[in-house]
Amino acid sequence: xxxxxxxxxxxxxxxxxxxxxxxxxxxxxxxxxxxxxxxxxxxxxxxxxxxxxxxxxxxxxxxxxxxxxxxxxxxxxxxxxxxxxxxxxxxxxxxxxxxxxxxxxxxxxxxxxxxxxxxxxxxxxxxxxxxxxxxxxxxxxxxxxxxxxxxxxxxxxxxxxxxxxxxxxxxxxxxxxxxxxxxxxxxxxxxxxxxxxxxxxxxxxxxxxxxxxxxxxxxxxxxxxxxxxxxxxxxxxxxxxxxxxxxxxxxxxxxxxxxxxxxxxxxxxxxxxxxxxxxxxxxxxxxxxxxxxxxxxxxxxxx
Ligand code: SF4
Ligand code: SF4
Numbered sequence: 001x002x003x004x005x006x007x008x009x010x011x012x013x014x015x016x017x018x019x020x021x022x023x024x025x026x027x028x029x030x031x032x033x034x035x036x037x038x039x040x041x042x043x044x045x046x047x048x049x050x051x052x053x054x055x056x057x058x059x060x061x062x063x064x065x066x067x068x069x070x071x072x073x074x075x076x077x078x079x080x081x082x083x084x085x086x087x088x089x090x091x092x093x094x095x096x097x098x099x100x101x102x103x104x105x106x107x108x109x110x111x112x113x114x115x116x117x118x119x120x121x122x123x124x125x126x127x128x129x130x131x132x133x134x135x136x137x138x139x140x141x142x143x144x145x146x147x148x149x150x151x152x153x154x155x156x157x158x159x160x161x162x163x164x165x166x167x168x169x170x171x172x173x174x175x176x177x178x179x180x181x182x183x184x185x186x187x188x189x190x191x192x193x194x195x196x197x198x199x200x201x202x203x204x205x206x207x208x209x210x211x212x213x214x215x216x217x218x219x220x221x222x223x224x225x226x227x228x229x230x231x232x233x234x235x236x237x238x239x240x241x242x243x244x245x246x247x248x249x250x251x252x253x254x255x256x257x258x259x260x261x262x263x264x265x266x267x268x269x270x271x272x273x274x275x276x277x278x279x280x281x282x283x284x285x286x287x288x289x290x291x292x293x294x295x296x297x298x299x300x301x302x303x
Contacts, residue, residue: 019127
């Protein structure tokens with residue numbers, strides 16, 4: 001594949017592995033977590049982002065759209081997301097910058113060049129590049145291998161931030177190039193996992209077990225969502241699974257925040273996480289102590 005779609009490249013990231021890192025957020029994810037704070041990375045294709053508050057209702061985008069996706073009424077414009085093909089024709093014509101396209105195509109060479117610009121930061125901080133998303137391992141594997149091979153060939157550490165819901169062969173494929181996996185663990189109950197993320201967790205847990213068995217370096221990342229998985233019982237189940245099956249370097253308990261909820265409106269989607277809440281600091285500390293008491297790995301809040 002010549003190009004893959006990238007939603008965003010985050011520079012100076014300090015929570016995606018060791019040191020200062022540049023994180024690539026690829027487009028596309030096999031899960032649809034209700035609390036996702038990067039919903040723009042979930043879809044596989046280019047997507048229109050519309051900032052209604054900037055729109056003057058001039059109607060230029062109605063003219064620009066050859067797909068009939070934009071209509072005007074009462075001084076406002078409306079985009080039919082079913083008809084929108086993410087072509088971006090309407091974006092340049094909008095003088096108010098109210099329309100943007102999420103998803104830029106990068107060739108391996110372009111992306112590697114962009115990532116190599118921050119090499120000095122990687123070298124001085126012990127950092128590197130983190131591939132994230134969305135889910136990096138749903139991308140074209142030849143593409144990923146060429147990208148990761150290029151970075152590794154320059155001595156750059158590459159981390160893979162994965163939800164684990166991919167064929168194990170994909171994890172195995174990138175192992176030789178991966179300094180560390182940041183592996184998400186969300187819920188142990190199969191039905192709850194399906195309800196909140198759209199898929200059950202059988203493949204994810206099996207992959208985590210297999211990956212650890214292959215000797216991969218793994219950080220476990222647990223998003224702690226108030227009202228979903230912030231009960232001691234849930235953490236006990238996770239601890240039981242991890243202590244029996246996984247050799248983790250560290251565990252990060254990451255408190256939920258709703259900073260991404262506004263993005264759903266701009267994507268023309270409904271945010272289904274209105275009932276979730278950020279666990280208070282004291283609750284996070286209790287859960288940290290609980291997890292620490294299992295002696296699996298050092299446990300941190302945040303990251
Ligand atoms: S071109 Fe921009 S400002 Fe004009 S109606 Fe469309 S979105 Fe609004
Ligand atoms: S991105 Fe393309 S299809 Fe979608 S509204 Fe704009 S011009 Fe129409």
